[in-house]
Amino acid sequence: MKNLKGEILLHPITAIETTVSIIFVIVTFIISLLLPKKIRKLSFIIGALLLMLLLLYFTIRPFWVDYQVSKKMELLNQYLRVKYPHQEWAISRQEGRQYNPHHLEVEFENEKGWKYTYLIVNEKNICQSIWTPPEGKLPEEGKHFESNHCE
Structure with a gap:
């Protein structure tokens, strides 16, 4: 999300x-600070590992979602x-965390003003889930x- 000044803002879901x-x-x-000395080191290691995994998750997730959308x-x-x-069509995706990345909007060249939203579960299960007529x-x-x- 961006505000009027063009600054990037966190989406509420991401902020939470x-x-x-x-x-x-x-x-x-x-x-881990409150634990006895002999297991304190292990609990710090677990905390550091948890921190690294969370950083990795928040770093990789946007790229993974983009990859899935392209597929x-x-x-x-x-x-x-x-x-x-x-026929010809244009495929787009609704931007933002609140929108399901597995829903893609299609607008056909010969039917302007109509938008069809498709849910892509897998290659054998693709269907229209939402219709937006004029x-x-x-x-x-x-x-x-x-x-x-x-x-």
């Missing part, structure tokens, strides 16, 4: 995850090529409306 993780690591280190886009493109062979239209009126449900 980070805060809880920091508190958990601090509590782990405080508890899902490939699968959706293959699915659409088979389902709608002579105002005053019903989803069933869309040229690319599919009523199949994911399993």
